Amino acid sequence: AAFVEATPDGSKAFFISHEELTNDANTGSADEGSDLYRYEPASGTLTDLAPDPVDAQGAEVKGVLGASDDGSSVYFVANGDLDGPGPAAKGDCTGNDEVWKGECGLYLWHDGEIHFIAMLNASGPIGASDESDAANWAPFDTDGGGGYVVNTARVSGDGNVLVFRSQSRLTSYENKGTPQYYRFDALTGEIDCVSCDPSGEPPVGKPTLQEKTSFLGPGGLAGIETRNLSASGNQFFFETPDPLVSGDSNGTTDVYEWEADGAGSCESSDEDGGCLYLLSTGTSPDASHLADASASGNEAFLFTDQPLVRQDRDELVDIYDARVDGGLESQDPPPVSPCAGEECRSPLLAAPPVTPFAASVTFRGEGNRTATKSGSTSLSTTRRALEQTVRSDSFVIVVSAPAKGTITISGAGVRKNSRAVAGPGSYRVRIRLTPSERRLLSRRHRLRLALRVVYAPTTATSARSAK
Numbered sequence: 001a002a003f004v005e006a007t008p009d010g011s012k013a014f015f016i017s018h019e020e021l022t023n024d025a026n027t028g029s030a031d032e033g034s035d036l037y038r039y040e041p042a043s044g045t046l047t048d049l050a051p052d053p054v055d056a057q058g059a060e061v062k063g064v065l066g067a068s069d070d071g072s073s074v075y076f077v078a079n080g081d082l083d084g085p086g087p088a089a090k091g092d093c094t095g096n097d098e099v100w101k102g103e104c105g106l107y108l109w110h111d112g113e114i115h116f117i118a119m120l121n122a123s124g125p126i127g128a129s130d131e132s133d134a135a136n137w138a139p140f141d142t143d144g145g146g147g148y149v150v151n152t153a154r155v156s157g158d159g160n161v162l163v164f165r166s167q168s169r170l171t172s173y174e175n176k177g178t179p180q181y182y183r184f185d186a187l188t189g190e191i192d193c194v195s196c197d198p199s200g201e202p203p204v205g206k207p208t209l210q211e212k213t214s215f216l217g218p219g220g221l222a223g224i225e226t227r228n229l230s231a232s233g234n235q236f237f238f239e240t241p242d243p244l245v246s247g248d249s250n251g252t253t254d255v256y257e258w259e260a261d262g263a264g265s266c267e268s269s270d271e272d273g274g275c276l277y278l279l280s281t282g283t284s285p286d287a288s289h290l291a292d293a294s295a296s297g298n299e300a301f302l303f304t305d306q307p308l309v310r311q312d313r314d315e316l317v318d319i320y321d322a323r324v325d326g327g328l329e330s331q332d333p334p335p336v337s338p339c340a341g342e343e344c345r346s347p348l349l350a351a352p353p354v355t356p357f358a359a360s361v362t363f364r365g366e367g368n369r370t371a372t373k374s375g376s377t378s379l380s381t382t383r384r385a386l387e388q389t390v391r392s393d394s395f396v397i398v399v400s401a402p403a404k405g406t407i408t409i410s411g412a413g414v415r416k417n418s419r420a421v422a423g424p425g426s427y428r429v430r431i432r433l434t435p436s437e438r439r440l441l442s443r444r445h446r447l448r449l450a451l452r453v454v455y456a457p458t459t460a461t462s463a464r465s466a467k
Helices: 435-444
Strands: 002-006 013-017 035-040 045-048 061-067 073-078 099-101 103-110 113-121 161-166 180-185 190-193 235-240 254-260 274-278 289-293 299-304 318-323 359-365 369-371 377-379 384-390 394-401 405-410 417-421 425-432 446-449 452-457 464-466
Touching: 002 061, 013 061, 035 061, 035 073, 061 161, 113 161, 113 180, 180 235, 235 289, 254 299, 394 405, 394 452, 405 425, 417 425, 435 446
Parallel strands: 359 446
Antiparallel strands: 002 013, 013 035, 035 045, 061 073, 073 103, 103 113, 161 180, 180 190, 235 254, 254 274, 289 299, 299 318, 359 384, 369 377, 394 425, 405 417, 405 452, 452 464
């Protein structure tokens, strides 16, 4: 016997067995026949969900794609013709943990009734290439080291929606044998292709649920079953190298969302019954990948090395949350434009960008040094203390220079910064806190700094400074 599924609350479990465990079971030969059973531990009830008294080999159930949260619906594949007089036909699919052959019938069992959905082409290898339709129901160990094929089928919480991948052409789109993701709606009986190119162009490559895997140590690689289908079945997230919208121009893998008509913001009369949204930019030279999604479908998590907010200043791979009504102002402050004319006559500290914490920084100084008649410098007697709320690890000060030269700002707790100036005027200079000073500011929410501002003219021998 092989365990295949259980409800989240543990009230029902599904398994496949070659044995005839109920009075109506018919598995024929123990080498070929098998039935799908549901067990309810609270009552001890065991039910054969696919009895086939006509065929000598019985239903010949090959695997399960998924079940509803309450166990009232389960999707499975079998060789038997289980819908009586109808469109289903007896299949001939066989396989193991590496290669499958033939065709299997895809069925839905719901509250005691069996409904035929489609014939699936199970021919081909599963594993690294993952071409066979058998990847929908056969997440077997294919390398002996813990590497599992991640199930390519997803079922909504209520069991009304199944998304699965198939090489077969199940809609009018000519997929030319390239696997595509299809969405079956049990309420309407319709099958829509959710990963097919709306323009009708042939596929460039195959779509996937997620290409990233998680390393678990000496046991090897293990696939993690991501949540690609929302609990309602109205949102589906996937990766594909195909440009499915006009903004996708990079020729590599990007992350997409398909949304059903009438769900969220989608209003569509297209043949596929929904809307396609590009979640990654479609312009990155490197591939972007799906990490996971929320049950509501309102959030999708992406892997990308492309900076998508202004706070991201490197090109390392980061995880982003693409969220409905999302965005953090602190991560994406508006760009600061250079000042001109009277705009430059601003307070010593310019308005800082918004970041996750706010704190006060007080600056105290002795004022500008002024030149005497002999050409030396002397300190004015005015002491200045300015207080400004800073919401970042950096801030901007405005310094007036009398002529061409260099402005240098230094001090304890800040990184030294110099800026060349082309002539007289006011100039904005960004000051960054050291990591230790930033941590201190975050803890205490108040910080006092002493900055040294030095102006060195290009041609003169003296310098003006303020402390």
